[in-house]
Amino acid sequence: MLGKPTCPLFSGAWEHPGETMSDTTIKQYARTEERPTDNRESEETHRCPECEGHLITDEEHAETVCRDCGLVVEADAVDRGPEWRAFDSAERDSKSRVGAPTTKMMHDKGLSTNIGWQNRDAYGKSLSSNQRRQMQRLRTWNERFRTRDSKERNLKQALGEIDRMASALGLPKAVRETASVIYRRALDEDLLPGRSIEGVATASLYAAARQMGTPRSLDEFTAVSRVDKMEMTRTYRYVVRELKLEVQPADPEQYVPRFVSRLDLGDEVEREARSLLRGAKEASITSGKSPVGLAAAAVYAAALLTNQKVTQSEVGNVADISEVTIRNRYKELLDVDHGELFE
DNA sequence: ATGGTTTTTACTGCGTC
DNA sequence: GACGCGGTAAAAACCAT
Numbered sequence: 507m508l509g510k511p512t513c514p515l516f517s518g519a520w521e522h523p524g525e526t527m528s529d530t531t532i533k534q535y536a537r538t539e540e541r542p543t544d545n546r547e548s549e550e551t552h553r554c555p556e557c558e559g560h561l562i563t564d565e566e567h568a569e570t571v572c573r574d575c576g577l578v579v580e581a582d583a584v585d586r587g588p589e590w591r592a593f594d595s596a597e598r599d600s601k602s603r604v605g606a607p608t609t610k611m612m613h614d615k616g617l618s619t620n621i622g623w624q625n626r627d628a629y630g631k632s633l634s635s636n637q638r639r640q641m642q643r644l645r646t647w648n649e650r651f652r653t654r655d656s657k658e659r660n661l662k663q664a665l666g667e668i669d670r671m672a673s674a675l676g677l678p679k680a681v682r683e684t685a686s687v688i689y690r691r692a693l694d695e696d697l698l699p700g701r702s703i704e705g706v707a708t709a710s711l712y713a714a715a716r717q718m719g720t721p722r723s724l725d726e727f728t729a730v731s732r733v734d735k736m737e738m739t740r741t742y743r744y745v746v747r748e749l750k751l752e753v754q755p756a757d758p759e760q761y762v763p764r765f766v767s768r769l770d771l772g773d774e775v776e777r778e779a780r781s782l783l784r785g786a787k788e789a790s791i792t793s794g795k796s797p798v799g800l801a802a803a804a805v806y807a808a809a810l811l812t813n814q815k816v817t818q819s820e821v822g823n824v825a826d827i828s829e830v831t832i833r834n835r836y837k838e839l840l841d842v843d844h845g846e847l848f849e
Numbered sequence: 850a851t852g853g854t855t856t857t858t859a860c861t862g863c864g865t866c
Numbered sequence: 867g868a869c870g871c872g873g874t875a876a877a878a879a880c881c882a883t
Contacts (some may be wrong), residue, residue, distance in 0.1 A: 794854070817870060828857050833872065 564724050597741040619652075621645045631771035657693055664707040667732075671711055674730040685714035691749050702742055705733045713753055721756040725826045738798050758783050758792065761801035761825070769805070771814055777802050778808035782839045789842045795835065802827045803835030810836075 542677045560572070633641060665686055672682045688710040693699065698706060708731040715722050726748060728735045747751055758818040759780050766776045782804045786792050794798055802825035818829040825832075 535854080796856075819870080829871085830858080830873090831856060833854090837872095 507641075512762045541589050553589045590805045619648055621648055624741065660698065660703060661690065661693060664693075664703050664710075667704055667707040668711050671727070672728045675726060677711070677713075677715055677720060677722070678718075681711070681718045681720060682712045684718055685711040688713055688749065688751065689746070692745055695748060697745060697748055701744070702733060702737070704731065705737050705741040708733055708738050709745045712738070712742055713746060713751055716753050717751070718757055719757075719760055721760050721797075723761075723826060735756060758797040758800040758804065761798055762805060765821065766800060767807045767823055769809075769816055769820060771805070771809055772812075773815065774812050775805065775808045776815055779804040779810055782807055782842075786839050791842060796831075798825055799827045799831045799835050800826065800839075803839055807833055807836040807839050 536738055613802060621641070623645075625641065626639050627637075668682055668685045668689065671677075672685070685707075689707060692710065693705050708727060712722070712724075712727055724735060724739065726815075728738060731738060733741075745751070760785070762779045766772075767778070779801070783792075784798065786800065786804075803820050805825075806816060806818060808823045818832050821827075822829045822832055
């Protein structure tokens with residue numbers, strides 16, 4: 507190894523930028539530490555700004571006070587320097603405990619063993635062919651262990667996350683299992699690098715919920731997921747595309763039972779809402795409209811038709827849809843109904 | 850980036866309790 | 867007067883290009 511030590515991962519300096527002390531800081535510290543008891547000099551340079559009196563350092567209260575007038579010149583004199591001293595760069599290297607930078611991009615924070623690719627020993631000499639073969643085998647196995655370990659940790663965390671979200675959203679077990687299958691595939695196809703585990707986990711669950719016919723809206727997901735909407739939709743699109751998942755657009759009817767039960771409405775309403783939605787689908791006025799809005803409007807309209815009292819805002823609340831949208835949709839739904847009656 | 854579509858926000862007027 | 871409802875214009879969000 508020649509020259510300055512550099513980090514093999516980042517091929518930069520070892521130090522974290524901004525975290526190490528500058529040379530001047532160290533020099534300053536070293537100087538004061540060198541003569542901590544030489545108070546003649548410090549008395550000469552440190553005079554009370556008020557009365558020019560002598561300053562005393564009160565160790566107990568971490569203050570610097572004037573002996574004559576009692577003025578507190580400097581409070582909170584906490585020593586934030588290192589507890590070791592260094593007088594030259596060699597000593598600094600040997601005493602500094604600042605290590606390689608860690609990174610959250612790798613599951614092991616970049617701390618796992620890394621076997622260099624050069625076929626050289628620690629002194630820079632070439633290895634014999636025998637040694638070279640041996641090193642190659644070591645590399646292979648190290649890599650195998652490292653990636654297997656990495657994937658397992660990754661999976662463990664993701665599955666925990668999927669479980670958490672699924673139970674928060676009241677999704678059945680089958681959906682979780684589908685989600686974990688999707689996640690595993692994503693992992694196997696190396697879709698993870700550059701994306702967060704949370705994001706892919708959320709996307710997997712979202713896709714699974716839709717595939718299993720128990721969709722939850724994006725808003726519901728963002729409420730329980732740790733990733734924001736943008737990342738989630740982006741990751742979702744990506745996962746669906748890469749894994750070629752077949753996810754058909756959510757059917758509004760699938761939201762109906764949930765809204766009905768949350769509003770404490772009867773089966774009658776549910777049936778009516780479903781039939782309204784079917785009628786709307788026939789008339790093809792559903793395309794381009796948000797399924798959630800459609801479902802909410804259908805539930806509202808159905809309640810109206812069956813003389814059950816629900817307000818638009820109540821439906822809007824459970825469905826996370828604005829009243830305006832409910833109004834617009836349910837008008838259209840009823841129009842269809844009438845039109846069919848007259849034709 | 851852009852343009853078209855959908856949804857939301859904010860505001861208004863009307864009728865009812 | 868508060869509430870539910872209906873409507874509108876403008877803003878914002880969304881989506882394909």
